[in-house]
């Protein structure tokens with residue numbers, strides 16, 4: 001299994017163990033930080049892969065605020081919880097660096113319940129040591145899929161429900177308490193803490209040329225070594241999955257894309273590496289389907305979950321996603337005919353781009369990739385059979 005320990009390299013989680021391993025944290029100003037991150041080529045690790053230097057440059061105006069996003073509402077992701085429990089000070093160093101550079105007097109760590117205790121302990125340790133020249137407020141994120149969406153995080157920190165809001169005004173312009181707000185994923189912040197210490201060239205020493213560095217990956221499903229690992233971006237997918245046989249892989253999580261096993265040879269886990277396959281690593285999620293798992297049943301289950309997780313504030317989530325979930329159930333367990341597939345495609349087109357946030361788009365993308373990847377299964381289901389059941393039946397007792 002290919003692994004490179006940078007983020008998870010320290011021996012222990014205390015401030016002294018952290019300092020012993022990583023050394024002191026240099027202070028950089030806004031211009032230096034943006035130049036350094038542009039040179040390093042760091043992209044956001046929260047899913048969309050936006051260039052981090054550009055994102056920081058967009059936050060201007062009086063009294064800015066920084067938010068570290070560790071909500072991790074995606075059921076297939078564990079990387080932020082692992083990072084926050086194993087290296088909370090690295091995340092806090094990144095938060096510190098970003099806050100000082102943009103002149104913020106307040107910073108928030110918006111984290112999943114699982115990570116609250118370790119983050120609070122780390123914040124207290126730093127306060128006692130006289131670090132962090134501003135207040136760090138730890139806010140627990142509800143365990144919901146959409147709770148980590150940027151505007152939902154802002155809304156919840158402001159005391160409201162953790163639901164996305166209309167994107168009339170950008171968070172960079174008016175976020176928490178109406179102040180300019182920088183929202184970065186906690187892994188992105190931890191990479192910032194390493195880049196200011198060791199430099200852009202060091203960061204680029206491993207990984208994909210166009211999207212360098214390491215990334216945290218959550219590996220799940222039909223694989224040996226399930227869990228979180230740190231690998232160079234651009235790692236071969238087959239290296240992560242070997243030696244088990246898989247029939248398909250869901251890359252990028254519930255808003256990601258299914259890829260058939262036959263397309264995985266030579267495919268690399270990075271945005272550039274997966275572009276030609278129409279996929280993206282998202283927040284570093286690789287979920288493998290074994291030969292005896294039914295891809296249509298799994299897709300129906302995920303679509304049902306996503307339909308239940310929407311805020312039902314917008315039309316596509318109120319009507320479109322529940323309908324998609326019904327149709328996917330029908331495809332997996334009922335009649336799998338052409339009109340049904342056509343209707344599923346029609347609904348995915350209807351919901352695409354019509355919500356206040358990307359929840360409908362992400363769901364539609366995952367469903368469309370399932371129709372492509374499991375086309376043979378649809379044909380078999382139409383004839384009352386199932387690939388997974390056939391494999392199971394052929395296995396020796």
Ligand SMILES: Cc1cc2nc3c(=O)[nH]c(=O)nc-3n(C[C@H](O)[C@H](O)[C@H](O)COP(=O)(O)O)c2cc1C
Nearest residue numbers: 044045046069071072073148149150184185188358
């Ligand atoms: C439905 C939905 C859920 C999201 N959940 C998370 C999350 O749990 N954590 C996260 O960092 N970003 C999440 N995002 C992405 C954030 O909106 C935002 O882009 C990200 O926190 C920015 O950080 P980055 O630039 O460091 O990647 C989600 C986006 C969507 C549309």
Ligand code: SF4
Nearest residue numbers: 311313314317355357
């Ligand atoms: S698109 Fe769906 S999840 Fe997003 S804000 Fe609207 S109702 Fe909520």
